[in-house]
Amino acid sequence: MLPSRERGSYWITTFGCQMNKADSERMAGILESMGYREASAELDADLVLYNTCTIRDNAEQKVYSYLGRQAQRKRTNPNLTLVVAGCVAQQEGESLLRRVPELDLVMGPQHANRLETLLQQVDSGQQVVATEEHHILEDITTARRDSSICGWVNVIYGCNERCTYCVVPSVRGKEQSRLPDAIKLEMEGLAAQGFKEITLLGQNIDAYGRDLPGITPEGRRQHTLTDLLHHVHDVEGLERIRFATSHPRYFTDRLIDACADLPKLCEHFHIPFQSGDNDVLRAMARGYTVERYRRIIDRIRERMPDASLSADVIVAFPGETDAQYRRTLALIEEIGFDQVNTAAYSPRPNTPAADWDNQLPEDIKVERLREINALVERCARERNGRYAGRVEEVLAEGINPKDPSQLMGRTRTNRLTFFSATGADDRRYQAGDLVNVHIDAVRSFSLSGTPLNC
Numbered sequence: 513m514l515p516s517r518e519r520g521s522y523w524i525t526t527f528g529c530q531m532n533k534a535d536s537e538r539m540a541g542i543l544e545s546m547g548y549r550e551a552s553a554e555l556d557a558d559l560v561l562y563n564t565c566t567i568r569d570n571a572e573q574k575v576y577s578y579l580g581r582q583a584q585r586k587r588t589n590p591n592l593t594l595v596v597a598g599c600v601a602q603q604e605g606e607s608l609l610r611r612v613p614e615l616d617l618v619m620g621p622q623h624a625n626r627l628e629t630l631l632q633q634v635d636s637g638q639q640v641v642a643t644e645e646h647h648i649l650e651d652i653t654t655a656r657r658d659s660s661i662c663g664w665v666n667v668i669y670g671c672n673e674r675c676t677y678c679v680v681p682s683v684r685g686k687e688q689s690r691l692p693d694a695i696k697l698e699m700e701g702l703a704a705q706g707f708k709e710i711t712l713l714g715q716n717i718d719a720y721g722r723d724l725p726g727i728t729p730e731g732r733r734q735h736t737l738t739d740l741l742h743h744v745h746d747v748e749g750l751e752r753i754r755f756a757t758s759h760p761r762y763f764t765d766r767l768i769d770a771c772a773d774l775p776k777l778c779e780h781f782h783i784p785f786q787s788g789d790n791d792v793l794r795a796m797a798r799g800y801t802v803e804r805y806r807r808i809i810d811r812i813r814e815r816m817p818d819a820s821l822s823a824d825v826i827v828a829f830p831g832e833t834d835a836q837y838r839r840t841l842a843l844i845e846e847i848g849f850d851q852v853n854t855a856a857y858s859p860r861p862n863t864p865a866a867d868w869d870n871q872l873p874e875d876i877k878v879e880r881l882r883e884i885n886a887l888v889e890r891c892a893r894e895r896n897g898r899y900a901g902r903v904e905e906v907l908a909e910g911i912n913p914k915d916p917s918q919l920m921g922r923t924r925t926n927r928l929t930f931f932s933a934t935g936a937d938d939r940r941y942q943a944g945d946l947v948n949v950h951i952d953a954v955r956s957f958s959l960s961g962t963p964l965n966c
């Protein structure tokens with residue numbers, strides 16, 4: 513469909529997690545359906561949108577410095593439209609307008625699908641703040657996806673947990689699950705466009721369905737993540753399905769069995785454990801113990817011995833002793849993760865832990881982070897070692913930007929893999945192909961190899 517009118521150009525900068533990236537793709541789709549086209553540079557754009565993250569203080573500070581630059585532009589170019597979306601917008605609301613009066617629109621993540629309506633209000637001369645609790649509208653716009661092979665599909669918005677360090681519940685609101693048929697329809701649409709892999713997204717995806725009505729004859733919830741996976745598994749054309757982010761408190765054996773039994777479900781699990789010490793987990797209000805976490809991993813490995821495991825961990829949480837921190841190191845070593853995203857604790861506004869008086873000094877944060885990063889890298893290298901000499905199925909996602917003679921893609925276990933775009937028989941591989949790759953070299957965070965004739 514041709515755009516109804518030329519609206520100038522837009523630029524979106526996205527900070528933070530996959531949920532934000534998925535929201536940005538939807539907002540880009542809305543802007544394009546309104547007649548905007550993507551600008552070639554941020555400083556040339558007629559509409560600039562920052563989709564923000566407040567998980568860490570440095571991401572938030574970066575937004576303010578970007579905004580300062582745009583506010584200056586706006587003073588000489590009043591037609592520039594400035595939008596702040598995402599979690600900083602939700603957290604700061606009106607006060608963001610006081611801090612940056614040049615802003616036109618401040619909108620929380622629950623309002624992403626309302627971008628067109630909100631911009632119409634801006635067009636009528638208002639400065640708009642949209643941060644009230646809002647029932648998320650079903651997607652009606654086609655997202656402008658950054659990849660044409662791998663896509664994200666939101667299945668649940670918000671989070672009802674109360675982890676004491678986390679700002680997400682206060683900025684993303686209560687859990688809102690999408691209906692299984694709406695999710696399946698979106699996946700079918702993506703498959704029809706040629707997408708091969710879908711990652712289902714939720715801040716706490718294991719909570720999927722607990723806000724939807726229905727009880728099965730066996731007395732359990734009718735809508736769970738496991739049921740959803742069964743519901744969407746057979747979408748024609750899709751080769752792979754993933755999901756993130758899991759929560760150890762709600763991760764079930766049924767889910768593990770579904771992952772083992774459904775062939776399109778990939779053998780990769782991202783299950784944040786956050787700390788290897790039960791007292792720290794209790795202070796974080798995570799709702800599980802290290803023992804429970806171990807049982808989940810054992811069960812996964814029982815059913816899928818080669819599954820890859822990744823996690824998130826926080827070091828230097830308020831009051832974390834050296835012994836408690838060492839238990840986190842020991843757990844990483846014991847489990848042998850393929851990847852761990854590490855962070856030093858960063859106090860966030862409106863979270864209980866930020867007000868505690870047992871904050872750890874910066875030098876401890878830096879030192880623990882340095883040490884744990886070295887361990888994580890060693891574990892990743894050791895785990896990747898098992899791929900050497902093996903043949904792995906890789907879904908080609910695109911050209912390696914550092915070497916255009918190569919393609920890059922991922923194994924089912926989510927290992928980034930580079931390989932020659934040309935096979936031995938001169939066959940040219942392209943994005944979207946599933947290629948059997950002989951792994952010749954392993955590094956901590958990637959593999960490379962040679963495509964085999966199929």
Ligand code: SF4
Nearest residue numbers: 671673675678680715
């Ligand atoms: S589960 Fe905890 S860490 Fe994850 S989004 Fe919810 S509150 Fe934050």
